Amino acid sequence: MAVHRKAGRNASAAGGERGAAGESASGPATLGEAAYQRLRADIVVGAFKAGEPLRLEALRQRYGLSFSPLREALMRLQSERLVASTALRGFSVAPLSREEIEDATETRILIESEALRRSMRNGDDDWEAGIVAAFHALSLQVERQSKVAGSVATADLFAMEERHHHFHRALISHCRSPRLLELAERLYVETQRYRLPNYFGGVLGQRRRDATAEHREIMDATLGRSEEAVRLLADHYRKTAAIIEASIEWPPVSGKAAR
Amino acid sequence: MAVHRKAGRNASAAGGERGAAGESASGPATLGEAAYQRLRADIVVGAFKAGEPLRLEALRQRYGLSFSPLREALMRLQSERLVASTALRGFSVAPLSREEIEDATETRILIESEALRRSMRNGDDDWEAGIVAAFHALSLQVERQSKVAGSVATADLFAMEERHHHFHRALISHCRSPRLLELAERLYVETQRYRLPNYFGGVLGQRRRDATAEHREIMDATLGRSEEAVRLLADHYRKTAAIIEASIEWPPVSGKAAR
DNA sequence: AACTGCCATATTTTCGAAAATTTCCGATTG
DNA sequence: CAATCGGAAATTTTCGAAAATATGGCAGTT
Numbered sequence: 001m002a003v004h005r006k007a008g009r010n011a012s013a014a015g016g017e018r019g020a021a022g023e024s025a026s027g028p029a030t031l032g033e034a035a036y037q038r039l040r041a042d043i044v045v046g047a048f049k050a051g052e053p054l055r056l057e058a059l060r061q062r063y064g065l066s067f068s069p070l071r072e073a074l075m076r077l078q079s080e081r082l083v084a085s086t087a088l089r090g091f092s093v094a095p096l097s098r099e100e101i102e103d104a105t106e107t108r109i110l111i112e113s114e115a116l117r118r119s120m121r122n123g124d125d126d127w128e129a130g131i132v133a134a135f136h137a138l139s140l141q142v143e144r145q146s147k148v149a150g151s152v153a154t155a156d157l158f159a160m161e162e163r164h165h166h167f168h169r170a171l172i173s174h175c176r177s178p179r180l181l182e183l184a185e186r187l188y189v190e191t192q193r194y195r196l197p198n199y200f201g202g203v204l205g206q207r208r209r210d211a212t213a214e215h216r217e218i219m220d221a222t223l224g225r226s227e228e229a230v231r232l233l234a235d236h237y238r239k240t241a242a243i244i245e246a247s248i249e250w251p252p253v254s255g256k257a258a259r
Numbered sequence: 260m261a262v263h264r265k266a267g268r269n270a271s272a273a274g275g276e277r278g279a280a281g282e283s284a285s286g287p288a289t290l291g292e293a294a295y296q297r298l299r300a301d302i303v304v305g306a307f308k309a310g311e312p313l314r315l316e317a318l319r320q321r322y323g324l325s326f327s328p329l330r331e332a333l334m335r336l337q338s339e340r341l342v343a344s345t346a347l348r349g350f351s352v353a354p355l356s357r358e359e360i361e362d363a364t365e366t367r368i369l370i371e372s373e374a375l376r377r378s379m380r381n382g383d384d385d386w387e388a389g390i391v392a393a394f395h396a397l398s399l400q401v402e403r404q405s406k407v408a409g410s411v412a413t414a415d416l417f418a419m420e421e422r423h424h425h426f427h428r429a430l431i432s433h434c435r436s437p438r439l440l441e442l443a444e445r446l447y448v449e450t451q452r453y454r455l456p457n458y459f460g461g462v463l464g465q466r467r468r469d470a471t472a473e474h475r476e477i478m479d480a481t482l483g484r485s486e487e488a489v490r491l492l493a494d495h496y497r498k499t500a501a502i503i504e505a506s507i508e509w510p511p512v513s514g515k516a517a518r
Numbered sequence: 519a520a521c522t523g524c525c526a527t528a529t530t531t532t533c534g535a536a537a538a539t540t541t542c543c544g545a546t547t548g
Numbered sequence: 549c550a551a552t553c554g555g556a557a558a559t560t561t562t563c564g565a566a567a568a569t570a571t572g573g574c575a576g577t578t
Binding site: 314347 | 562
């Protein structure tokens with residue numbers, strides 16, 4: 001007995017190397033992959049609070065999965081610094097702290113600065129077109145949301161986030177280093193944890209900050225192959241970090257983090 | 260029935276956060292951790308050839324473990340780029356290539372350059388003492404091995420490797436960035452795969468390269484808080500990469516990598 | 519009250535088998 | 549002969565239970 005999967009499941013012939021963007025239709029190929037994606041999303045949006053223990057039984061019920069795929073996913077998330085764990089005492093959501101956001105921000109700047117420089121050296125017409133297109137799509141979404149009076153739909157916030165991500169990826173896309181691209185990707189997700197609560201939570205209407213102008217400046221300098229682009233990008237990230245650090249009431253440093 | 264572990268196993272009360280150095284006595288706390296360490300060691304020393312499929316049944320027999328801890332370990336190794344995998348087609352040893360060693364080397368230089376600069380800014384007396392001590396220990400080992408006539412014992416090669424690693428870690432140890440340290444660590448292991456075969460395999464007696472002199476120069480410039488240290492370190496890594504690239508007969512580019 | 523040892527319970531970790539999927543091979547067809 | 553189809557075998561992935569370990573409370577002692 002014990003039917004493992006409800007139906008024969010989506011017959012994705014392709015499969016796809018992990019780490020690739022795609023998947024598109026038909027969903028994740030394995031339950032482990034699905035667990036990874038859902039868990040990561042839930043951590044990033046704050047569905048689990050920082051530092052909160054992640055008990056396997058609870059996760060099993062929440063996602064309707066068995067231990068094996070969950071453990072795999074948690075293992076993977078741990079190596080991406082979204083989850084912490086101690087030997088025989090289980091997993092917990094990685095804590096948030098000033099030190100962490102600063103380290104993540106500065107590391108991200110180090111990685112993306114280099115990636116941006118290389119992209120500017122290697123970038124061709126397609127690269128430029130990709131950046132312009134991504135910027136435009138992002139602007140449209142910003143425009144649309146600024147028109148809305150009250151609260152913005154969650155779906156729109158996700159669309160916004162997606163386009164923002166896409167824009168920043170376009171800038172460095174032609175650096176020709178798999179490692180730099182992967183690191184930038186991970187650091188984007190790590191910092192997302194810090195940005196999103198601030199973003200969903202509150203200051204939506206009164207956008208004190210003109211992020212679009214910053215993005216445009218970065219784009220212009222980048223297309224002009226100017227080293228200034230690197231400085232602007234770094235400033236952009238540092239400003240974001242500063243705003244977040246100011247807006248969060250950091251929990252008092254406690255000795256016992258996990259569990 | 261089905262006794263899980265032979266005996267009650269070593270009762271390591273401590274446990275220890277993963278990623279920490281220690282463990283010292285009493286071995287890994289969990290079988291998953293043990294699998295990770297053994298598998299990683301076997302991949303790095305080339306016990307499994309690059310590109311070779313890692314079949315679970317074979318691993319199960321080799322290490323006397325069940326699937327779960329093995330999969331966990333493989334998952335972890337994949338996120339460290341030592342293992343590749345495709346959705347439902349299993350794992351394989353990550354391939355070696357010119358592109359990879361170049362990317363790894365340049366990324367390592369990017370990371371360690373920044374880490375070294377910060378260490379030079381932050382470093383105190385203990386930091387300096389640590390570097391001097393590590394250099395000295397490394398020199399002693401080099402000295403000892405150069406005296407030996409014929410082939411050197413494997414244990415000595417490992418001791419050498421360990422002290423070399425320790426020296427490079429000492430240089431950047433005070434950068435105050437957990438991420439940079441972790442990345443440097445991972446890149447060290449990644450590049451180890453390329454260095455070791457060359458190291459074990461052949462040119463032991465006729466050390467054409469005076470690595471000790473290079474190390475001393477790096478140390479001196481570092482202790483003198485000179486930016487020159489960064490340049491020397493980068494040269495050191497690029498030279499190593501160049502030697503390796505020259506000494507390896509690269510396999511012809513084939514389309515099908517895994518399995 | 520503080521400390522210690524012990525037991526019951528909660529939780530993680532590991533196992534071995536079942537299920538799902540891919541791979542391989544031969545027969546069949548165009 | 550190339551291509552395709554089917555089905556057996558090989559392999560990965562998932563499950564659910566068993567084992568190992570940690571946790572928390574309670575009694576007994578100092």
